[in-house]
Amino acid sequence: MLTPSRARVAPSARSMARRHSFVQAVKYLLPGAALLLIALILFWQDIEGKDGRLSFRRSAGVAPAALQVTSPLYQGRDDLNRPYTVTATLAQQADGRLDPGQEVINLTAPRADITLNDGAWILLESRDGVYDRGRNMLDLAGDVTVYHDNGTLFRSDTAHVDLTAGTAQGDRPTAAQGPFGIINSEGFEIQERGAVVVFTGRAHAVLEGTQR
Template sequence: MSNPPASDAPARAGGAPAAVLPASRAVPVPSRPRRTPSAGQIARRQRFVWLVKLVLPALIMALLGLLFLWPEFEGREGRLSFRRGPSMTPEALQVVAPRYQGIDEINRPYTVTAQTARQPGQDQILLLDSPQADILLNDGAWVYLESREGRYDRPRQALDLWGDVRLFHDGGTMFRTEAAVLQVDTGHASGNRPTQAQGPFGTIESEGFEMRDRGAVMIFTGRAHAVLEGRQQ
């Protein structure tokens, strides 16, 4: 009896054929041979890396410093500039509807009011819009002044008025001029601009005026022209 042909694959226990192992893969040959760096080359590379770690941060800091300081070299035309911020002190203190009251040396009251008041500096000089001044006389009568603009010097109690200045006296007299100065504590007022006065006495035009003793005495200065009205019997 002839023997069966031998199988190329080895048989496993139990008669099952064993798996065939793949053949080993061929490793490609490098295009160029590798060169192992020498000790000197390794030392040079280490020095280069150390130098880069040392120089690079210093270079970055130098560039940042140049970026911040460059506007100082270029002047105001530089793109970056650092200026001192605005001061916390306001440029002008403004008050709406102010009211200033006082009394003179014999306790006669006076009042200065306005629509708005601005104090541009540290001194007590006020710039007024639509200022008004009320002065009480001894006999209970009053003098009232108003204008478009004014300047009130509180330490000196002096009120400068300009722009359609009008003065009203309780006796029915009205003065109109373009500029006047009023000393509110004494009731003395004066002006050197053309003045028009109208009252029960008639009309008077002059080159200026002077009011003394809170309106008890009125003086017309410069050339004056008066049209007096007499009472009819």
């Protein structure tokens, strides 16, 4: 066996005690330094130094944002198993307390396509809307436009649509035009799934007759 180039000297009790104290101190200092560094990184923007003093600013609490969906598409069927669709540019879950199982959605630029009894269709659109999916109710507001595939078009400010029954109504001034002529009224009702359109309140009509 080779003789070691340097004789090993056993550490003294005092040296062992110093080493033990150093190890214990490092065990606490390192985690503490790491926590301090993390705290500085997180709150550095809230610490303002001026004239050798530190000031702390508490940021306002952040409220969770409501769920948003771009270009949503909702599909369903009425009580006669006829399809309808509801689309929009943006859908956002409504704020506030709701009943269990209730789902109310705020819509931007909503469009509702309803199939009628005879296979015809009605398209409703507006600037804003509220869709109650639990009750299949759609409330439209702002530049409400209703198209019927028979060539009828009328405009109003609001409309309440029952997608299950395939009906719609509004109680604001309405202007309608189509093959029949022009009608201005104080409101409208679409009944019997589009088979009947009633202009409510005081109405003024200019009817167009066909020439022989």
